[in-house]
Amino acid sequence: MQMQQVEIPMITISKEDYLKAIAEAEAEGNPVISATLAHWLAVTRPAVTAAVKRLTKDGMVVVKNDGQIQLTSRGRQVAERTIFRHHLIERMLAEIFGMPWYEVHEEAERLEHAVSPAFEKKLVEKLGDKDTCPHGNSLALRSPAERRKKGLRLLSEAEAGVPYRIASLYERDRKLLDFFEREGIRPGTRLTVQTRNYDGTVSLVVEGKNIRLGVPAAEKIWVMKS
Ligand SMILES: [Zn+2]
Ligand SMILES: [Zn+2]
Secondary structure (H helix, E strand, O other), rough: OOOOOOOOOOOOOOOOHHHHHHHHHHHOOOOOOOOHHHHHHOOOOOHHHHHHHHHHHOOOOOOOOOHHHHHHHHHHHHEEEEEEEHHHHHHHHHOOOOOOOHHHHHHHHHHHHHHHHHHHHHHHHHHHOOOOOOOEEEEOOHHHHHHHHOOOOHHHHEEEEOOEEEEEOOOHHHHHHHHHHOOOOOOOEEEEEEOOOOOOOOOEEOOEEEEOOOOOOOOOOOEEEO
């Protein structure tokens, strides 16, 4: 029997999503105010206000006088747990089920909330403790500053004529990932910047193929000298 495909309404944004978004936005060096979260989670400002009120009552966040939202140690624990589970689910989908790297993020966004401590333990046993997810993003290196310290740089800042390897890609934009995949841009891909063009684009040779990338896309890719 074949299941009929029906459109299922989007799952509501959970408290865990808010806490994770705060931790991630913080790691990227953004001051976290309600507008940051509204943008990050694609929800309305009143929705953020209501959620932050609940999280404050639960002792998960504090809101400073200037509007900055900060995690309490309990809030941070939940955020870190959710980030870790997201990472495990992405790896499970890619490494065990062979799901393509550009598809695993959204699936993990849904499944991460359903992982029990016992299942998490099983996943760790099965997958081992590799630090990078299928997008090349590392649990240890979250902020741009930490990445730069390890020798990574954004493709938009890469030197011309030097061979690089893609270390990681921004994973929260599915359309962008589909585009990257079509162009052969994925973790591990080798490339060289040929020229930086007057219109702001960069001309690249990606595995022998010439392509041009605009700055908004080039800023979503971390590379390493290879
Ligand atoms: Zn992800
Ligand atoms: Zn990932």
